[in-house]
Each structure stands twice: as C-alpha cells, then as structure tokens.
Amino acid sequence: MANVDVQLMERSRHAPPAVVAAPSPVVLRSRPSQYSVRFKRPFDIVVSVVILLALSPVILAVASLVRIKLGKGGIIYRQRRVGRNGQSFDIFKFRSMLPDRRVGNRPYIGPERRKTHKSANDPRHTPFGRFLRSSSLDELPQLFNVLKGDMSLIGPRPELVAVAAREGFLVHPRHLERPGITGRFQVSRLRAQNRISAGLHLDVAYVADIRLRSDLMILFKTIFVLAGRGS
Secondary structure, rough: OHHHHHHHHHHHHHOOOOOOOOOOOOOOOOOOOHHHHHHHHHHHHHHHHHHHHOOOOHHHHHHHHHHHOOOOOOEEEEEEEEEEHHHHEEEEEEEOOOOOOOOOOOOOOOOOOOOOOOOOOOOOHHHHHHHHHHHHHHHHHHHHHHHOOEEEEEEEOOHHHHHHHOOOOOOOHHOOOOOEEOOOOOOOOHHHHOOOOHHHHHHHHHHHHOOOHHHHHHHHHHHHHHHHOOO
8 A cells, every 4th residue: 555655646746736636545556567667658659659550541531431421520529538647638539420419400309418428319420420439430549649648558448527526436546547548347248338437446456457468468359349349
C-alpha cells in the first residue's frame, strides 16, 4: 500500500489539478515492471504508428463514407471521458450517427438524448452507423489519442464522466493508468453485459500488474474478438 501512496504523491507534484478526482489508493500493486515504467509508452507509439500506416486506406475510406452516408457534420466525433489520474480528455471516434434527429421528418418517442447515454430507438442511427460500431471501425481514431498520450493501446476502457459518476467509480484505482482502446474486460465474457462496471475487478487486476506478455495476449485476443464480430 505504501508503494501506491508514494506513486500518487510523486504524480501529484507534476500533474495538473484533476478535473474529476484523483484515484483513491486502494489497490495493492506489485513492484512495477520495467515494461510498465519504461517501455509501455514507446510500445504504444510504435504499434499505433504501424497500425495507422497499415490501415490508412481503411481509415480514409471510412472517413469518406461517413461524409457520404451521414451527411453534414464532423467526420470525427469528440466526447469527454475519464482518463489517467481522473483527468478528463476528448476521445476521438468516427461519427456514426446522423447529425440531429430534429432535422427532417424522423419522429421519435423516447428518452431525451441529452440525459440518456444510449437509446437503441434513436432515429439518428443508420445501418452504416450500426456497422461502424459493431465492427469497432469507429474506434480507429483513438490511435491518435494514443499518440497524444491520452490513452494506451491496452488499459481500462475510458468511460463517460456522467456514467462513471452514476456507476460510482469516478474515484477508482482503475484511473492510475492511461485508459486503453482495448483491455481485459473487452476480451472477457463479461463484455456481453455491456457495462464496464461489471468488469472493474479486471481493470484493478490489470493496473496492479502490467506486463508485456499480458498486453500482447490482450492484443491478440482483441483481434479474435473483432474477427468474431465480423463473421
């Protein structure tokens, strides 16, 4: 426990004031591996650049289709999420919904979107948008979040500030590390519950012991999960 206290004290000297809240030191951590301290960030940068170069034709094609299929509006959608040390940041996604349900003749009876996280009946949904989300192609711009340093390839998935507050984990040891594009929860059977709160214990276990082997395993499992969605 003392190890965590020292880490939090060192971070507090250099980090800007938390937008949400600093995570509570309630997780027992093993001695940090050399990978987590020195090599995880370079690993993120190198792998993200390789993926961006390899998938650049796909990224350009998706960007063009967003403009064609979903009309006016930004190609990239930004949304505030909870990040490392409780700092909020803008996560990047390809826009997957029509710009405004109030434009055009699209009647809607359901919860107000400004007060509700998701609504399956929202008329802004389109078949193309559903495909982007089900295939996770809408997540590709988050590779730029990784390059910026807001995110890691592997880590606890960042949640909306409002949802984290509602579920009771605004202050949580999962925020000791950068959030990830994928993580233990996303490659586990618990992902079917579609609630990150169901896998908080997996996030804590990951943060407590970050190793290259586990990161590689999660990356490979993610590939199989994505291939299964596309089948």
